[in-house]
Amino acid sequence: MSSSCDRAGFPLVHVPDRGVFIHLLPVTKLQFECFLAEPKGFDDPWYEEVLAANPRASVRGWDDEAREQLFLTGVTPEEASAFARWLGPEWSLPSLDLWRHVYRALARTAFRPGHLDVWSRPPTDGLASRLIRQLVSDVAPATLLDVSLMSGGVMEWVRDEEGFGAIGVPRPHFAQILSDPLRSPPLRPIHPDARLPYLGFRLVRTVTPAPPARKMPGATVVRPRPGG
Amino acid sequence: MTPLAPRYAALEVAGAGEAVLVLDASHSARPHHRRILELTQHILGQLPGSVGRQLYFLGNQQAYDPAQLCTRSSQWIGENLGRASLLGPVMRRLDPSAPTKIVVLGAGRIFDLDDWVEHPLFARLALVACGEPLQPAGGSAREIACTDQGNVVGFLYDPIVRVSVTSPGFMPLWWDNAGYVCEMGDGGARLTAADVKEQRLLLRFLASRPEQLRASVLTASGSQVELALQAAAPRRPQSRVLGHLSDDEARLFHQACERRPYECPHCHDRHDWQELYCTRGRGIFGKPIYEDLPDDSAGFVIFRETPAGVEVGTCCEQVLLLDAATVAVGRGGEALLYRFDPRREMWQPDERARFQQYTRIEEHAYVVFL
Numbered sequence: 001m002s003s004s005c006d007r008a009g010f011p012l013v014h015v016p017d018r019g020v021f022i023h024l025l026p027v028t029k030l031q032f033e034c035f036l037a038e039p040k041g042f043d044d045p046w047y048e049e050v051l052a053a054n055p056r057a058s059v060r061g062w063d064d065e066a067r068e069q070l071f072l073t074g075v076t077p078e079e080a081s082a083f084a085r086w087l088g089p090e091w092s093l094p095s096l097d098l099w100r101h102v103y104r105a106l107a108r109t110a111f112r113p114g115h116l117d118v119w120s121r122p123p124t125d126g127l128a129s130r131l132i133r134q135l136v137s138d139v140a141p142a143t144l145l146d147v148s149l150m151s152g153g154v155m156e157w158v159r160d161e162e163g164f165g166a167i168g169v170p171r172p173h174f175a176q177i178l179s180d181p182l183r184s185p186p187l188r189p190i191h192p193d194a195r196l197p198y199l200g201f202r203l204v205r206t207v208t209p210a211p212p213a214r215k216m217p218g219a220t221v222v223r224p225r226p227g228g
Numbered sequence: 229m230t231p232l233a234p235r236y237a238a239l240e241v242a243g244a245g246e247a248v249l250v251l252d253a254s255h256s257a258r259p260h261h262r263r264i265l266e267l268t269q270h271i272l273g274q275l276p277g278s279v280g281r282q283l284y285f286l287g288n289q290q291a292y293d294p295a296q297l298c299t300r301s302s303q304w305i306g307e308n309l310g311r312a313s314l315l316g317p318v319m320r321r322l323d324p325s326a327p328t329k330i331v332v333l334g335a336g337r338i339f340d341l342d343d344w345v346e347h348p349l350f351a352r353l354a355l356v357a358c359g360e361p362l363q364p365a366g367g368s369a370r371e372i373a374c375t376d377q378g379n380v381v382g383f384l385y386d387p388i389v390r391v392s393v394t395s396p397g398f399m400p401l402w403w404d405n406a407g408y409v410c411e412m413g414d415g416g417a418r419l420t421a422a423d424v425k426e427q428r429l430l431l432r433f434l435a436s437r438p439e440q441l442r443a444s445v446l447t448a449s450g451s452q453v454e455l456a457l458q459a460a461a462p463r464r465p466q467s468r469v470l471g472h473l474s475d476d477e478a479r480l481f482h483q484a485c486e487r488r489p490y491e492c493p494h495c496h497d498r499h500d501w502q503e504l505y506c507t508r509g510r511g512i513f514g515k516p517i518y519e520d521l522p523d524d525s526a527g528f529v530i531f532r533e534t535p536a537g538v539e540v541g542t543c544c545e546q547v548l549l550l551d552a553a554t555v556a557v558g559r560g561g562e563a564l565l566y567r568f569d570p571r572r573e574m575w576q577p578d579e580r581a582r583f584q585q586y587t588r589i590e591e592h593a594y595v596v597f598l
Contacts, residue, residue, distance in 0.1 A: 030316075033340055037287040037317045039310030044256040044336060047312050051339070058342035127343060 004118075006087050008034040009125025011118075011132070012205065013144065015102055022094060022102050023202035024119075024144075025135075026071045026153050027083065029056050030127055035086045042082070050074045053195040059131040064138045068154055068174045070131065074195035077157045077164040084203050094204045096160040099150075099167060100182055106145040111136075115144070151181065154200035158186060166199050174198060232434040232552060232568060234401060238460040239429040239443050241391055245327030245352075246280035247271075247384040249294070250318050252334020252362075253285050253308035260335040260359040265301050267333055267358065267374060272297065274381040284318045286334060287311030291321070313338045313362075324348040329384045333374070335359025341369060354383050386447040393419040393429070393443045393457065396573040397436025399555055399566070402464065402545040405429045410547060412557060412566065416574045430460055432545070434555075436573045465544045467530060470521060473538040477518050481531055481538055485586050485594055493517060502585045504596060516598075526598050527558050533592040543595060556583045556597070563597040 004012050004021065008031040012021035029051075036042050053074030057066055077093060084091040094102070116136060120129045132147070141147045150156075151169040155177060158167050165186025170177055175198035177187065189196055249268055257264060272281060272294055281294040285308040292304055315338050322328055330353040332338065341363050344350050354370040355362040363369055372379050393400075393408075400410050400419045407421040408429060419431065435441060443455045473481055476493060483490040484501040492499045494506040494515050505514030521529070521540060528543035548556040553568040555575070563583035566575040585596045 030340070030343065033312065033314050033316060036312035037289075037314050039308070041310060042312070043310050044254045044313050047339060048256075048337075056339060056342075058340075058345075060343055060345055 005123045005125075005128075006031070006091075006203075006205075008128075009123055010128045011124055013102070013106070013148070015098075015105060018098060018101060019207055020098065021205040021207060022098075023204075024148055025132070026149060026156060026200045026202045027080075028059075028070050028128075028131065029072050030059055030070075030131070032072045032083060035083050038086070040082070040086070042079070050195060054197040059127045059134075062134075065173070067135070067138065068170070068198075071149075071154050071200045073154050073197055073200040075199070075201070076193055077201075080157055080201040080203075087203065088205070090206050091203050092206070093157050093159050093164070093201060096158045096165065096167065096186060098204060099156070099158045103145065103150050103181055106148050106150065107143055109144040111141040111144055111147055115147070155187060155196075155198045157199065157201040160186060162188070164188075164192070170198055232397065232399075232436060234432050234434060234549065235438050236430065236432055236460040236462050237438070237441055237457040239391075239393065239431075239455065239457045241388060241424055241427050241429075241443065241445055241455065242327035243388075243427055245329060246282055247275055248282040248284065248318075248322065248328050248330040250284045250286055250315070250330060250332040250334075251308075252313055252332065252336070253305045254287070254311055254313045254334070254336065255309065256313060256336025257334045257359060258309075261305055263358045263374070264333045264335075265297070265305075267356070267377065267380075269297060270377055271331070271380055271384065274377070275385055279385050282328075284321070285311065286332070286338065287314045287317055289317040289321045314340050315344060316340050319344050319347060319349065322349060328352060329386075330354070331356055331372075331380055331384060332362060333358060334362055336362070337364070338362050341367065354380070356380055382449050386449045386451065388424050388445055389422065389448050390446040391421045391424055391443055392446075393431070393441065395435045395437055395441040397434070397568065397575070398441065399434040399547060399568075399575050401432045401434065401547045401549055401555070403429060403431040404465075410557060412559075412564075412575070412577070417566075430463060432462075432464060434549070434568075436568075436570070467541040467544045469539055469541045470529070471540055472536065473518065473531070473540060474520060477520065478538045480517065485588075487586075490517075493519070504585065504598060521598075528556070528563070528595050529598055530589070531586075531594045531596065532590075548589075548595060550587065550589075554578070556587075558597060 010031045011024045013024050014021050036047060055069050057069035080093055119132045139146050145151055152171055153168060154170055155166040155168040157164055165188050167181050167186045169181050251264055251268060283292040283294040288308055288311055313336055330349060333356045335358050345368050354372050356372050356374050358374045372383060399417045405426050407423060407425055408419050411418045411420050441457045443457060444452060445455060446452045480490045487501050489498045489501055492506045495508045505516055507514035528548050530541050530543050532539045550556055555566050556563040557566055565578040565581050565583055567578050569576050583597060586594045589595050
């Protein structure tokens with residue numbers, strides 16, 4: 001069994017019928033900066049360029065209108081994959097199918113205040129907890145889908161048979177993209193290397209071989225296990 | 229008037245703490261690495277030896293040995309060259325409750341500075357830009373110009389030069405830190421220390437508004453902070469027994485307690501009952517009539533009648549509480565009386581009355597001021 005947080009202390013949601021954990025939220029700038037703190041070729045000039053596409057909001061306080069600035073966008077699938085490799089060999093961008101499966105599962109899972117308790121304890125990072133508490137206060141979620149910002153967040157890189165595409169339901173003032181996340185084909189930028197301000201990602205961690213597909217169970221929030 | 233009740237409070241003032249230097253070895257600071265290293269070495273050389281030093285690089289939680297900076301700076305810059313300008317890895321490493329001072333020397337924006345604005349150490353952090361600013365204009369972090377090296381050193385090492393404890397109607401009775409003295413002024417009583425070697429203070433005191441008891445801490449740079457004292461459990465020390473009076477001295481003591489003149493054991497003349505020294509003999513200071521008292525006996529001394537004789541002991545309180553609104557405060561060679569003025573919430577000197585030697589403080593205990 002694995003920890004329910006990544007090594008930056010950001011929580012994951014367990015999707016047992018697919019044998020994966022997935023980031024509760026799109027990858028944040030705060031989270032990505034743990035990776036940036038190690039010399040891996042992503043230095044100040046690179047980050048300045050990324051922030052030029054979508055400035056950085058601090059988890060210490062942000063305007064809800066600008067909450068998308070919390071998340072890392074303007075990155076390519078290759079750069080997202082570099083972050084995945086830093087997290088570990090079992091990490092990757094989600095497939096389109098998995099992303100949609102998680103979307104449906106989270107939409108069926110009611111949000112409970114007890115979830116916040118789980119995300120407020122170690123190994124969840126203190127700043128990550130703060131971010132989630134503020135987000136829950138702003139969003140007033142009915143389901144875990146609302147918390148996850150798979151709807152109301154950024155466009156997210158996914159893998160499919162054609163390579164990489166982006167899917168999601170951004171808020172209109174952030175990006176005017178009309179697509180149905182469960183039916184529309186993924187968005188494929190004309191220039192995949194361009195730093196598009198609305199393109200972010202979340203990652204999955206595969207922990208067990210996927211069991212045979214069952215009939216649509218919900219997603220679960222597992223209690224954190226330090227050092228898992 | 230509601231009588232003032234003795235209370236206990238504790239204070240701990242932070243010491244100078246450690247100096248943390250965080251260097252920017254990122255690409256954005258590359259043209260300024262030499263300047264950053266020179267400045268760092270200058271600062272390390274200027275800090276007093278008593279100040280602990282820590283060295284970090286932006287984006288890196290690993291601590292480096294400042295003593296090796298001269299010989300290994302090139303290697304360390306190389307190790308940290310590809311890191312992003314992030315403060316988080318260092319801030320997560322530091323103890324937020326420690327009185328640490330942090331100086332970041334670099335060039336170019338620190339990306340996550342805003343995340344740490346509410347962190348306890350943020351108020352103890354200063355940015356020194358050796359090139360482009362480390363934060364946007366109007367940023368919330370303190371900035372010191374890189375040309376003002378003295379100010380950087382002064383920021384990192386800013387010793388306490390004075391602590392002053394007071395509140396409305398304040399009167400200290402006993403305290404356990406010998407660095408503090410009771411000062412009586414127009415503004416009332418204060419407990420002050422000029423050189424705070426021991427950082428903890430426990431005191432027994434009177435105050436009309438004890439909840440407002442505050443310590444004002446002034447540092448060498450002129451910065452001043454107010455600290456609230458914490459209520460503490462009573463811990464009144466026992467007085468120290470100095471010895472017992474001889475039979476002749478005990479007889480003299482009883483006469484004095486009855487306010488009768490006594491025959492001086494030195495000059496054999498009659499002395500007023502309040503006189504504790506014979507000045508008719510040798511020496512300008514006179515000779516103590518209780519000769520067996522230790523030479524260093526000073527301040528308030530208690531005589532206690534016991535079955536074994538008259539025991540002499542120190543008074544554990546530096547200020548003697550005589551009744552709910554009267555205290556005696558030792559000043560040089562005499563004890564002055566102060567009375568509490570409830571209207572002004574202040575202790576005022578009593579010009580008309582004097583401290584009476586052999587004042588009875590308990591059924592069989594009397595106090596004198598030496």
